[in-house]
Amino acid sequence: MAFNSLTFLCFLLIVFLAHRLPLPWSLKKANLLLASYTFYAAWHWPMVFLLIGATVFNWLVAQRICSTVESKRPAVWLMFGLAGNVFVLGYFKYGIFLIENVRRLLGLPGNSPHWNIVLPIAISFFTFHNISYLMDVHRRKIHRLPTLLDYAFYLAFFPHLIAGPIVRASDFLPQCEQARSAAAGEIVWGFTLFVFGLFQKVVLADATLGPVANAIFDHAGEYRPSDCWVGVLAFSGQIFFDFAGYSTCAIGVAHCFGFRFPENFHSPYAADGFSDFWKRWHITLSSWLRDYLYIPLGGNRSSVERLYLNLMLTMLIGGLWHGAAWNFVFWGGLHGIYLITERILSSPRPARQQTGVYPAAFRLVRVLLTFFFVNLAWVFFRSKSFPNSFAMLAGLFGMSHGANSLATASTAPVIFVMASALALQFWSRERSLWRIGVDCHWALLSVVLASMIFCLCTMPENENAFIYFQF
């Protein structure tokens, strides 16, 4: 059940009305849990049992970690819990990829066997939730263990279940303890975010940018360089509006039920460096990788060489998290190289940026450079294979002699949308969406809302799945 489907709108309405009934808080949570399992079952109902199994397993392991806190056993239980989670993720998501690569590495002949493993939707997301919970319990960041109902609710709450944001247990579980009821203003803001998120997904990502990106990437190198750049720009916008749209919807829906989720995107294409980019793009994933991978690996606490190695490992694993394919690993590696290069170039002169003669202009140049390199990396992320990626790069730099061209009616909206998005993101680098909404005159806001609703009603193509569902 995708946020951009009619069934979800009906589902949301029913669940919302049920949540407003004067029932005890525990019953309301049970209702939301049941709704969340129904939401998950809509894709492939047997997988609900996997979700329940993962919930019970991690809840029990956390109990054991806590109860053996005085001995050395907590670490053993933590390792056991982590191994269980990694095994499940590895089996469902990376099993075929691993076997295929081992087979190729050993030069074993024959066709690959037909593996019929159904990839459970959202497995990467709920596994990361589980891992962070176990590690936080072990680090004693969570002092009061939740009830099984609260933990199941935390893991399965439908707004974040499928594609995040990755919500930390230490942030969410305290919200479960006391009865919460969204005030009128919070509900209205929640629906505003929901409409805004849907607009990003349906109108900008699917109807405007997606078709152009698909046309160019499906025929890599066959178009003129200028059109190839338009295609890369289109994908750059498509993936942002698709995923940021989903996150905005999720945050909005959670607001309607009185819950707060962390921000997941904050003007990422206005980042003035790669480190800044990762503080603005998929914030909950990058902070997860920082806290549960980069820092445990040693972070920046040891030698410079080790720091670079840690950065690279974190980004490679971050790339692999996006999918069991080498192009994702390469994309992660490319960002690792970007981050290391940035460190090398910026470390000896930290104060220089602040004392420049034209700081705004200097920042703008850095923003554009960052955007350029981020776009180059998207080529590997989007392409179906490495030959496809290199054909696309050849097309971008005029080395493929592609002669096809896109119609102005296709390129003009992409350029307009992306130029507007860049300008808006640069303008709102330090502003929150809420602040922009509140500062905007209500009459102007109503026109914006009406325009978005009009476009949402008149421009749906198909109910395209969100790109991040596959991760």
Added chain:
Amino acid sequence: MHSSISSSEFQTSASLIKAWLLGICLAAAALTVWELAWRQLGHVPSVPDDKLLWCSQRRLVYASNAVVLLGTSRMHVGFSKEIFRALHRDRPLIQLAIEGHGPIATLRDLASDNKFSGKVLCEVFTDALLPAAVNAQQPWVDAFHQQLTLEKRLGKDLQVFLQSHLVFLDWHLNPKRVLSEWMRSHHLPRPFYIRGFPDRFMEADFSAGDSSQRLFAFDPAKGRAAYTDDPLTQAEWITHVKSLEPFVTAIRKRGGSVVFVVFPISGQVRKIEEEFRPKSLFWDPIRTETFIRLEHYSELPGIAQLSCPDGSHLDKRDARVFTAALLSDLHVSRQLPILSR
């Protein structure tokens, strides 16, 4: 946790509520104007076909006395449900034809489905029965067996309901497409000549609608080349058709029946077809060499003279004439008798 807002700030949200109230009114007004304007220009609600809609119809084949239509676009626009329903009020009619995709995969699926015992009218032309086209409809069959969840069905029903009542949900009238059309030709989209219905039936009105973007555009040179590049002998043809007999047998064994129907063609399409795949060499032997029942348009009274505006698809008025003649013949031959009430 980085959250975009704090609780206290919601106290200042009265303006947000005002914005929503006005926004909803503005959006409703704009949508009403948009809808009425298109209706004024002659547009009517039309339901676009897709895989999910096909799946939702595929579910219905188990009804008692059901008649299932298979084939390609010729069946999709060339069979009149009004004429059928006037004659066969007690028989559910299910449209499973798919544009540009030969019907054999669906026939095979129905044959292997032990619950199916209905009657099949299968529109055929020579290329649709050749091995290269045998799996053409398999993605639709797979979607039915693997992806048709309750949630998708409900969503589709809801979407179809809205599409069958609101003109602006027609994808031709998507503002982005309207703008593109305007930039290209400085014209607003005219009503399209094909209209789709919630039960997947379509009708083609070549006289009134915009048929500049044809469902099927025939290029005589390419059509001729397709036959000369890949010649087909009569023996090969009979072998191919014989390989379909097990599907027909399976359905017959359960009390159903299968009739192959060759739909009318005209002009260049007919000329080339008669040159390279003459009826006497390709269709007539089916009756002597196999036990498959065949209806050929040229043998139906008054049908051979029908003209297809694009060479291979009937206008909605001619579709009624053709359907009446076909059903009359099927009734006389007891292949599809009119049920006594």
